[in-house]
Amino acid sequence: MSSTTPQPPADDVPRPPEVVRRLALLWDPPRPSGRGRRARLTLEDVVGAGTAIADTDGLDALSMRKVAARLGVGAMSLYTYVPGRTELLDLMIDRAFAELELPPADAPWRDGLAAYARAHWELFQRHPWILQTNMWRLPLTPAVLDAQECGLRTLVDTGLPERQVVEIVGLVDAFVRGLARSTVAEAAEKDASGQSNDEYWTSMSSFWADWFDPGRYPTMLRIWEAGGFDAEATPFDASMERLLDSVQMAIDRARDAR
Amino acid sequence: MSSTTPQPPADDVPRPPEVVRRLALLWDPPRPSGRGRRARLTLEDVVGAGTAIADTDGLDALSMRKVAARLGVGAMSLYTYVPGRTELLDLMIDRAFAELELPPADAPWRDGLAAYARAHWELFQRHPWILQTNMWRLPLTPAVLDAQECGLRTLVDTGLPERQVVEIVGLVDAFVRGLARSTVAEAAEKDASGQSNDEYWTSMSSFWADWFDPGRYPTMLRIWEAGGFDAEATPFDASMERLLDSVQMAIDRARDAR
């Protein structure tokens, strides 16, 4: 490939044998064979320990050694249950998405899509590390596909062309993730402030005082002074309503075109 | 720290002294003092080498040793130009965002916002590694703030309340990032197919055949059969128009409310 064409990292595009092995554990869970030494743990234990670590300390703190230590087990023992860290993360994501309380199939599209978005929103609040996974897509796990199926189902009978259904669900996903990201970031900063005796905010305000050039960023200054950046009331619902309005418009337009 | 409260990783929330040091290089670039040994490189060389590696091999391949090797220099030599990897990434992001061709200040809001989105879209195509940075927010660098300023400016005089301006620009950002992500992922898979003689696709299709349960995912099956997942024509423009329509609606509503 030409060196001028940007290439995403090969690491995230599994090579042939890998792509199957990576998902085998999820779609074809191994049943205990009865023979051989008894297992001290279950796969669920391992995934749960990983999730607990990621929930409290973030994804960077999730290492095989720490998961093993939390379970009182040698690091390499984990590899009996899980082929590697990548697959452990896939399993954690699947387990997390299985927690989603998805709307029923017969809900009106607007209620269904709103509930779909809100369920994700709450999930990301509970497991912010999902937003830290820097994969290109979510893994193709059962629970992730369940969620996708649910999202698509809300719109598939509205008369929208199939391609637009996919687009819109993608837009909703991106919106929820984006907003959850900044909300979590805000919470993290608030937390840092509490822990470090407001030195963090001192540093930050000195940044704004010393380096922020109001002449260069007049709009930001103006919005700041008008309180436009005070997001204590998260704008999730308002923005979501606006998004749903635009979906309504798309549906009306699709109906008119027929 | 309570184990029941999800905590984002402390690593991404710089401690007090850190938060200033991390941005100092960006807002207060050191001028050469003339004294002492001459530098073999410039800061620009280091940032450029890092960007080149990330462009071609992805963010995971970006290590201090590799950057140093590309410059024909010892690994530790980089630390005279850059305090650490985090700050190098900040600089790379700033440099990338400086490439944005932002719309002029006097453009009508719809043209301006569309151009703002498209500029980001093209940037992410050129530097997909930006989408791999798993930080909670982009760093507060000059070029990043320039871009934000531009986005906010397109809407600040439309009569929308300030808070909604911030919301909408956030929505546009999330949309562009989300769509760029899946586009890049698709390109990565196409590329993997080329390199590995279609074994990748063989594996993937065997996945669909062996594990995908059409009864569990009827909507996905239906959309698939209707070609709804064929995204060769990226739906950027269509989706963007839909988004802009919803912004128009919000503006009209804000006008009516006054």
Add this chain to the structure above:
DNA sequence: GCATCTCTCGTACGCTGTACTGAAACTAGT
């Protein structure tokens, strides 16, 4: 008892970011 199978885990390798240290190279002051 013995073969067979599975789980457990210490050791080790290569990779990472970077702290420390001292050598090398350059300028300024005398």
Add this chain to the structure above:
DNA sequence: ACTAGTTTCAGTACAGCGTACGAGAGATGC
């Protein structure tokens, strides 16, 4: 020209990471 001061360069080292390997432990089937 020489010294003192300042800055860059880079080797070594350390802690941490994912994980390949292989020896041992414990269970089952014969």
